[in-house]
Amino acid sequence: MCGIFGIFNVEHAEKYAFYGIYALQHRGQESVGIAVSDYERLRVVKKPGLVLEALTAKDMEHLKGSIAIAHVRYSTSGDSTEINAQPLIRETSLGQVALVHNGNLVNYKTLRSSLQEKGFNFYHTSDSELFLALLDAGEYVPEHIKVHPEDAKIMPKVFYALHQVKGAYSLIYMFKDRLIVARDPYGFRPLLIGRSKNAILFASESCAFDILGAELWREVKPGEVIVVDKKGMRTYQLFRQEKKAMCIFEFVYFSKPEVFLFGDWAYRVRKAMGMALAKEDDVDADIVVPVPDSGVVPAIGYSQEKGIPLEFGIIRNHYIGRSFIEPTQELRNIKVLMKLNPNRAVLEGKRVIVIDDSLVRGTTSKKIVSMLRKAGAKEIHLRIASPPVIGPCYYGIDTPTKEELIASRLSIEDIRQFIGADSLRYLSLEGLKSCVKNPQDFCDACFSGVYPVEYEDKALRMR
Numbered sequence: 001m002c003g004i005f006g007i008f009n010v011e012h013a014e015k016y017a018f019y020g021i022y023a024l025q026h027r028g029q030e031s032v033g034i035a036v037s038d039y040e041r042l043r044v045v046k047k048p049g050l051v052l053e054a055l056t057a058k059d060m061e062h063l064k065g066s067i068a069i070a071h072v073r074y075s076t077s078g079d080s081t082e083i084n085a086q087p088l089i090r091e092t093s094l095g096q097v098a099l100v101h102n103g104n105l106v107n108y109k110t111l112r113s114s115l116q117e118k119g120f121n122f123y124h125t126s127d128s129e130l131f132l133a134l135l136d137a138g139e140y141v142p143e144h145i146k147v148h149p150e151d152a153k154i155m156p157k158v159f160y161a162l163h164q165v166k167g168a169y170s171l172i173y174m175f176k177d178r179l180i181v182a183r184d185p186y187g188f189r190p191l192l193i194g195r196s197k198n199a200i201l202f203a204s205e206s207c208a209f210d211i212l213g214a215e216l217w218r219e220v221k222p223g224e225v226i227v228v229d230k231k232g233m234r235t236y237q238l239f240r241q242e243k244k245a246m247c248i249f250e251f252v253y254f255s256k257p258e259v260f261l262f263g264d265w266a267y268r269v270r271k272a273m274g275m276a277l278a279k280e281d282d283v284d285a286d287i288v289v290p291v292p293d294s295g296v297v298p299a300i301g302y303s304q305e306k307g308i309p310l311e312f313g314i315i316r317n318h319y320i321g322r323s324f325i326e327p328t329q330e331l332r333n334i335k336v337l338m339k340l341n342p343n344r345a346v347l348e349g350k351r352v353i354v355i356d357d358s359l360v361r362g363t364t365s366k367k368i369v370s371m372l373r374k375a376g377a378k379e380i381h382l383r384i385a386s387p388p389v390i391g392p393c394y395y396g397i398d399t400p401t402k403e404e405l406i407a408s409r410l411s412i413e414d415i416r417q418f419i420g421a422d423s424l425r426y427l428s429l430e431g432l433k434s435c436v437k438n439p440q441d442f443c444d445a446c447f448s449g450v451y452p453v454e455y456e457d458k459a460l461r462m463r
Contacts, residue, residue: 029049045060
C-alpha cells in the first residue's frame, strides 16, 4: 500500500514523476517524494501530505534530470514520520543510491539487528532502508545467471541484497546513470512497465501511464530484476519459482478500478465479485446502493445480476481522502462523517441493499447503516463483496491486528447486530476465487489465514 513510479530517458523527468505519482495518490497519503538524476548527482525532495499540496513550484525547480523515481507512502513498517518518507537515499560503495519500495519485509528485525552488529548504521525506522544497506553487505550471483559486462560491478551487490530479504517488495533503485527494478519471487505487490517514445516507465498501477500518454507494455515478472541505462534494458530472472502469491486484496479494494494488474483488469474482477455475491444471495429489495467509491463496481455487477436498480443513495465528498489508510482511528471516525452523505431522494421508505468492498473493523459500516436509517431507509441489507477479514496482512496492506478485526472475534450474526443492519452477508472465499484468473496464484491470507511466507513475529504491527 504505497505507490511507486520511475522513468528513464526523458527530458524534465521530474515533471513526469510528479504527474505519474499523482495518479497513484490513492495508494498513500502520508508523504510524497521525488528523486532525480542528471547523470552526475541525485537530488531528492520529499514532504508530508498529498502530491498537489506538498510539492511546490520551488521544490520542483531543484529537481532537474532525465531519470526520476517517486513515491507516495503510507506506513506499514516504520514510524509515520517525515524521516521515513521516500525516496530513501544512501551513500554506498556504488555511490549515491535512491530507493522507492512498496511492500513489507517479514524478516526486517532479524536482518537489521544482524547488520547493526556488523557496524552498519541506520538512519530510518523503515524496513525499506535494508535494501540500501545490504548493497554493502556482500555479493552473490546465482549459477543460472550470466551478468552482462555493463552490470558486473553493481548486480552482484543487488542480487545479494534481494537474496537476504523475505516478504513483499516491488522496488526501484536509482543510481546516477540507471534504474534497477525488482519484484519479489511471489509477486505480492504489482509493478508494471510502460513505454513512451524512447522513455521507459515503471509504476504500481497502469493509471500512471495513462495520465502521461504512455503505453502499457507488460508487468515486471515475479522474481525478475530489470536494469535500464543508456545501453538499453537488460533483464535477469533472479528467482525461478512456480508458486505465486499476488495480493487478491488489490482487486478487492486497493487498486483503482480502471487499471490493469496481475494479468487482468480490476474493473472486470470487481464487477464479477458483485455478480458472484448476487448469485449467493436470496434477499429481495427495492434498490442497490454502493458505498462509494470502491463499492460502485461490485454494486453494478450485483444490480445487473439481480435485476434490482442501482441508485446512488450515498454521495461522496471527493475532497476528503480515503478513511481506511489514515493511521489513527480518530481520523477514520471523523472522515466517515465528513465524506459520505445520504441521498434522501432515493432512500426514504426503500428496502436497500448496500454494497461495500470489505468490512474490516466494522466501525465505518456501523456509521453508514445509522446514517441510512436516519435518512429514512425502511430496511438495510449490507452485502460485502469479499469474505470476512480474519487475519492481518504482513506483506504491505495495513489491515489491523487480529484483535481489531471484527470477523476474527465475532460471528456474522454478532457483527450484524453491532452494525445495526437488517441482514449481513459476505461473498464466500470460493466465490471470490472464481472471479480471478488462476486463483492458485493469489495470496488470500487475510481471508483464509494461510500465509505463503512465514513472518518472524506474529505480533509485528510496526508503525
